[in-house]
Amino acid sequence: MNLRTTILIMSGFGVISDSILIAFYPQFFETRYGVTSPVHVGAYIAAISIAVMCMLPVWARVARRIETMHLLLYTQGAAALFCLASIWAPSVESYWLLSLMMFMTKASYLLMFPYLMRLEEPQNHSLVIGLLSVVIHIGAIFGAAVGGMALEHHGPSFCIALMAAGDLAQMALCLYLIRTGRVVKVLSREEQSGLAPVPRRSPQALSALLKLCLLMFLFDFSAYLVRPFFTLYWEARTGLHEPLLTGLVFAIPGIVALLALLFKHLVAQPPRWADHTLFNLLLGALGLALQASDSLELIIVGRCLYGWALYQVIVKLEVTLFKVSTPDAYARDFGVTNFFQNLGVLLSSFGAGFLVNLVGIPLTFVIAAAGLLLTAIIDRGWFGVDRRHAAPGELCHAN
Structure with missing residues (x-):
């Protein structure tokens, strides 16, 4: 296996491991510790997000001194140990401590993404990011399916063991890359010794980065606003209480993402609208609005439009x-x-519960659509994603 393929596989293991329990924490805490409070589950999921948010910049700083793959060899091993230790956590407090330590060390695997981008030619960035997006979609679906079956048939401890197995698989693949000499070193001697100066951003560069962060925040907040309640909404709206069908409809965006990647490969010169940011934000807003409909067919069409826009x-x-x-x-x-x-995802999770209680799920879809429209307006007037792809990229750092 070459380096790109191995990193994609490692990313898949990471996503699958993360997804095994993410949809089943209410059942997990009730079965294992007798905790039934939805507030507790929400707080735990929020704590996971906060742990990853805070630790990734720390690991990025460490990666300026240690080669990424060598760093991941140790951090993923540590994550597996914390995960295995949590199997024997006697109380919910000790489980919180051990599992959050696991997520804090595990967050470092996200560094594979910028590491791979550093090695790829700029013209390949879109392809590689598309592949990673599909891996994430499919891994999340597969992990949730495996987690549901494992929890039902083998119990919570087996699910935790599966999560640890994912971390160990990443560790083994890191070791494989290092031992076979496939790792490409990107740090200079000065960087490894800590003597290299940290690149400083110019005011223009900082402005560009913060504007992009605002767009990403608004997009993720809006795009994922109704995700926690979609399965309940689908069954209530259609009267179809079939878990397999519900799961399939929930997975439509991931399936469409795979089709979008195939479309990009099969069509030599895709039409300009296919990945035009403004068009796709408007398409995503339409897709979200259609899902507020009473019609089963329109909901499915909305899921397809939303999935295409989300991927692009x-x-x-x-x-x-x-x-x-x-x-x-x-x-x-x-x-x-x-x-x-x-x-954005964290606040959307909190905001979703508040909005659903206040205005109901259909209007929450409309609010999410309005959020995508706001993202489109800000991009059009203030940042210009497509303009930056049409012209030479603006350098974000001063030498």
Whole structure:
């Protein structure tokens, strides 16, 4: 296996491991510790997001001194140990402590993304980000399916063991890359010794990065606003209480993302609208609005439009990061944008419960659509994602 393929596989293991329990924490805490409070579950999921948000910039700083793959060898091993230790956690407090330590060390695997981008030619960035997006979609679906079956048939401890197995698989692949000499070193001697100066951002560069962070925050907040309640909404709206069908409809955006990637490969010169940011934000807003309909068919059409837009905009925004950044600062800038993306998802999770109680799920879809329209307006008037792809990328760092 070459380096790119191995990193994609490692990313898949990481996503699957993260997804095994993410949809089943209410059942997990009730079965294992007798905790039934929805507030507790929400607080725990929020704590996971905060742990990852805060630790990724720290690991990015460490990666300026230690080669990424060598760092991941140790951090993923530590994550596996914390995960295995949590199997025997006697109380909910000790489980919180051990599992959050696991997520804090595990957050370092996200550094594979900027590391891979640093090695790829700029013209390949869109392709690689598209592949990673599909891996994340499919891994999340597969992990949730495996987690549901494992929890039902083998119990909570087995689910935790599966999560640890994912971390150990990443550790083994890191060791494989190091032992076979496939790791490409990107740090200079000065960087490894800590003597190299940290690249400083110019005011214009900082402005560009913060504007991109705002767009990512608004997009993620709006795009994921109704996700926690979609399965309940679908069954209530259609009267179809079939878990397999519900799961399939929930997975439509991931399936469409895979089709979008195939479309990009099969069509030599895709039409300009296919990845045009403004068009796809408007398409995503339409898709969200259609899901507020009473019609089963319109809900499915809305899921398809939403899935296409979600994939295209995510890829475009991620590629834009690497256009306004420089290779030696990819990891640091990725940590910054990832913080704002996770903040958007975190606030959407809290906001979703409040909005659903206040106005109901259908109107929450409309509010999410309005959020995408606001993102489009801000991009059009203040940042211009597509303009940055049409012209040479603005350097984000001063030498």
